[in-house]
Amino acid sequence: MKKAVSLILSAVLILCVSSVAFAGDAGCGCGFSPVIYVGPLGCTPIVKDAGKDSEQTLWKIDTKFLLSKLGEAMPGISRALLTRDADLLGSAIAGFVKDCFGDLALDSEGNSKPDVTTPELNIPQGDRHGPDSDYYFDYDFRLDPYEHADRLHEFIDKVKALTGHDSVKLKCSSMGGVVLSAYLDKYGYDGIDVIICRCCPLLGTAVAGEAFCGKIELNSTSLTRYGEDAIPFLETGFADDFIEGTLYALLDTLKVTGVIDGICALGDRLITKAGKKVFDEALIPIFGTLPGIWAFVPEEYFDEAVDFMKLPETGGLHDKVFAYRKAMANIKNNLRSAKDSGVKTCIICGYNVQRTPLVTLWKSTSDGTVDTKYASLGAVCGDVKEPLTNDYLKSLKNGDYLSPDNMIDASSCALPECTWFVRNWLHCNGNAGIDRLFNLVMTADEVSVTSFEEFPQFLEADDDADTVYPVTGAPDDASNLREHPSYLNFIRYIFSLIKSFFERFG
Numbered sequence: 001m002k003k004a005v006s007l008i009l010s011a012v013l014i015l016c017v018s019s020v021a022f023a024g025d026a027g028c029g030c031g032f033s034p035v036i037y038v039g040p041l042g043c044t045p046i047v048k049d050a051g052k053d054s055e056q057t058l059w060k061i062d063t064k065f066l067l068s069k070l071g072e073a074m075p076g077i078s079r080a081l082l083t084r085d086a087d088l089l090g091s092a093i094a095g096f097v098k099d100c101f102g103d104l105a106l107d108s109e110g111n112s113k114p115d116v117t118t119p120e121l122n123i124p125q126g127d128r129h130g131p132d133s134d135y136y137f138d139y140d141f142r143l144d145p146y147e148h149a150d151r152l153h154e155f156i157d158k159v160k161a162l163t164g165h166d167s168v169k170l171k172c173s174s175m176g177g178v179v180l181s182a183y184l185d186k187y188g189y190d191g192i193d194v195i196i197c198r199c200c201p202l203l204g205t206a207v208a209g210e211a212f213c214g215k216i217e218l219n220s221t222s223l224t225r226y227g228e229d230a231i232p233f234l235e236t237g238f239a240d241d242f243i244e245g246t247l248y249a250l251l252d253t254l255k256v257t258g259v260i261d262g263i264c265a266l267g268d269r270l271i272t273k274a275g276k277k278v279f280d281e282a283l284i285p286i287f288g289t290l291p292g293i294w295a296f297v298p299e300e301y302f303d304e305a306v307d308f309m310k311l312p313e314t315g316g317l318h319d320k321v322f323a324y325r326k327a328m329a330n331i332k333n334n335l336r337s338a339k340d341s342g343v344k345t346c347i348i349c350g351y352n353v354q355r356t357p358l359v360t361l362w363k364s365t366s367d368g369t370v371d372t373k374y375a376s377l378g379a380v381c382g383d384v385k386e387p388l389t390n391d392y393l394k395s396l397k398n399g400d401y402l403s404p405d406n407m408i409d410a411s412s413c414a415l416p417e418c419t420w421f422v423r424n425w426l427h428c429n430g431n432a433g434i435d436r437l438f439n440l441v442m443t444a445d446e447v448s449v450t451s452f453e454e455f456p457q458f459l460e461a462d463d464d465a466d467t468v469y470p471v472t473g474a475p476d477d478a479s480n481l482r483e484h485p486s487y488l489n490f491i492r493y494i495f496s497l498i499k500s501f502f503e504r505f506g
């Protein structure tokens with residue numbers, strides 16, 4: 001009997017000890033696992049000669065440094081433009097790019113120069129966590145995404161130990177999705193309970209694909225629209241509404257009078273000739289050595305880009321660039337399995353913003369930086385500012401995932417039931433409405449595009465009001481102004497009037 005009692009007692013003792021050892025949540029008990037924010041490109045400074053007198057921030061490049069180098073380059077660039085000398089122009093621009101960004105280049109093994117470092121990288125500290133507090137994971141964007149995956153793995157372990165939780169939430173912004181892709185491919189989704197992808201180039205971005213294939217062109221429509229869409233957000237400050245309005249007006253006047261077409265025609269010829277020199281002397285030797293930038297190249301551009309960017313056929317750099325192709329190829333399946341195993345998942349992307357000009361694929365609808373089809377893992381999209389074609393719409397068997405403005409069909413996405421689309425949302429622009437959706441995603445028992453009445457699958461961003469509304473139909477600048485009166489919506493309305501006037505009578 002005594003023996004039986006002592007056996008039971010020791011069993012109870014072992015159970016007590018092991019429950020303390022294994023049940024991490026017992027360490028906190030708040031019910032909200034910590035959030036790790038996986039930041040975008042450029043989330044930490046890259047510095048040359050850190051701590052020395054000669055210290056120089058290479059990224060984000062110091063404006064004063066950039067302007068001083070531009071000042072040195074301007075006489076050459078001006079002379080080249082005046083004489084339309086493509087060779088001189090190419091050399092002047094290549095020299096300027098090398099002066100500003102040359103030290104960012106990696107070696108043939110894909111490693112940084114020893115004197116170029118990221119001295120401010122975060123290490124998780126403290127146990128503060130909750131819906132309004134996250135741990136910021138930053139990284140050197142140039143390097144192999146799998147190096148970041150390894151560091152993120154350690155980072156997650158540290159956060160778990162600090163907070164006493166046995167799982168974390170990953171909120172990834174833009175390039176953070178590249179880190180996530182490598183992470184899921186190498187480590188899986190154990191110990192992750194929420195994944196949020198905000199404007200992430202999960203399947204790349206056309207601007208990287210086209211740039212790495214040398215497909216550069218100036219196009220007047222894209223240039224004008226880019227000005228209209230992006231300028232309001234490039235600067236913030238007191239006098240901006242006035243400046244924005246003036247720039248809008250200037251761009252549209254130049255467009256209507258054909259001046260931009262003239263500049264583009266001239267620019268295009270020069271760009272083709274000078275561009276080759278800039279690529280050969282600066283862009284390929286610098287940006288062609290960065291596995292992090294290679295991770296933005298979509299699959300359909302990759303083979304041509306390897307050739308055009310003269311990627312070495314062997315060595316560490318080659319291996320790192322090729323290794324990430326597996327992470328990109330597997331991201332759809334990896335997210336699908338995570339979701340099917342109970343990881344609450346939210347992929348959210350912008351559409352209907354004019355993407356960066358200078359590339360031939362300027363009609364691809366996007367958030368201005370990342371194409372909607374790549375960020376959404378496979379939506380079929382109309383051209384920017386256009387609905388899907390009539391033929392496509394007719395061929396649709398059901399419209400369950402069709403946007404009310406007929407611009408997006410999400411049925412072909414990897415996770416159509418967990419992918420949100422925000423019309424007119426500029427890449428990663430802060431928006432309190434979208435943050436509210438994230439809070440719901442992080443706290444709800446079930447997450448899908450039908451879970452939250454306020455946040456259906458298709459939303460429209462109103463950045464002035466700092467919120468989002470459900471999309472109910474095609475963009476209509478007049479009713480938009482009536483419902484959400486703001487200076488920007490007024491400008492949009494005025495220009496829609498001018499455009500329709502010229503379309504009719506111009």
Ligand SMILES: [Zn+2]
Nearest residue numbers: 028030031032
């Ligand atoms: Zn807690």
